[in-house]
Amino acid sequence: MNIVITGGLGFVGSYLSTFFLEKGAHVTAIGLRPTQNLIYHGRFRYISADTTQPGAWQNELSACDAVINLAGKSIFKRWSPTYKKQIRDSRILTTKQVVEALPENAETVLCSGSAVGYYGGRGEDVLTETQLSGDDFLAGVCRDWEAEAVKATQKGIRVVTARLGIVMGQNGGALQKMLPAFRSFVGGPIGSGMQWFSWIHLEDLASAFLYAIETPRINGPLNFCSPYPVRNRELAATLGDILNRPAFLPVPAFMIRLVMGEFGNSLLYSIRTVPDRLTRHGFEFHYPGIRNALVNLL
Numbered sequence: 001m002n003i004v005i006t007g008g009l010g011f012v013g014s015y016l017s018t019f020f021l022e023k024g025a026h027v028t029a030i031g032l033r034p035t036q037n038l039i040y041h042g043r044f045r046y047i048s049a050d051t052t053q054p055g056a057w058q059n060e061l062s063a064c065d066a067v068i069n070l071a072g073k074s075i076f077k078r079w080s081p082t083y084k085k086q087i088r089d090s091r092i093l094t095t096k097q098v099v100e101a102l103p104e105n106a107e108t109v110l111c112s113g114s115a116v117g118y119y120g121g122r123g124e125d126v127l128t129e130t131q132l133s134g135d136d137f138l139a140g141v142c143r144d145w146e147a148e149a150v151k152a153t154q155k156g157i158r159v160v161t162a163r164l165g166i167v168m169g170q171n172g173g174a175l176q177k178m179l180p181a182f183r184s185f186v187g188g189p190i191g192s193g194m195q196w197f198s199w200i201h202l203e204d205l206a207s208a209f210l211y212a213i214e215t216p217r218i219n220g221p222l223n224f225c226s227p228y229p230v231r232n233r234e235l236a237a238t239l240g241d242i243l244n245r246p247a248f249l250p251v252p253a254f255m256i257r258l259v260m261g262e263f264g265n266s267l268l269y270s271i272r273t274v275p276d277r278l279t280r281h282g283f284e285f286h287y288p289g290i291r292n293a294l295v296n297l298l
Contacts (some may be wrong), residue, residue, distance in 0.1 A: 008070070023210065025043065035048065146221065169203075190250070243298065
């Protein structure tokens, strides 16, 4: 199997690159870094390129079995108008270039990234893939990101749009950002702590991508998240218990908004997604529960 991964050296991309190499695949990672010193393997290649622009990198898509499209600026920082444009353009324009490079009627599957932010803050609603998108900035980015990917179906390409929950893994992502506070005895819930937190273990994420690639009947949107979302306060309590640290110092909502601006609002959203289509297709999670997932990672 030949796989191309845009954003292939990011937190998720580098894990997926290694995961698919271990499965015997040939992996080509494409990213902005001028060089790479993370992965050394005979079946791994790295191409440095700006994927928002057409270029020679697109030739890699002419004869691959699968494309995993993850390129995009991190959302985990304060958003200025300029940075919001970068968040959007890095995703939409990359996907546009990917779709344009795919050949007609190829035996290729495009697994294009998205996020559960597609739904926006929805309180107690249980969100399956049939729900409409939200109306905030991130929801709009996800909606347009997916729409750009779906254009590949006009070429006869099978398209899966992966709506990722918060990815829990080692050496990066949300968990790395949470651990310092807990280890310093000042961890706790965010705001009221009642908001739902949709998450997925990195190992399950990789397995879900493989499952989607190898299952021809799967297409369209898939919620890549645990079947058991948790409230933010449960996440904090579980993390504190595992680390043997207190978890009762909440971060006030007004402080989140003050420090992080518009991005702070998204941190307070309640998004209660379930992987309805994945489970109906027969996918099984190794880490469906938050405690087992955190114990494994820590």
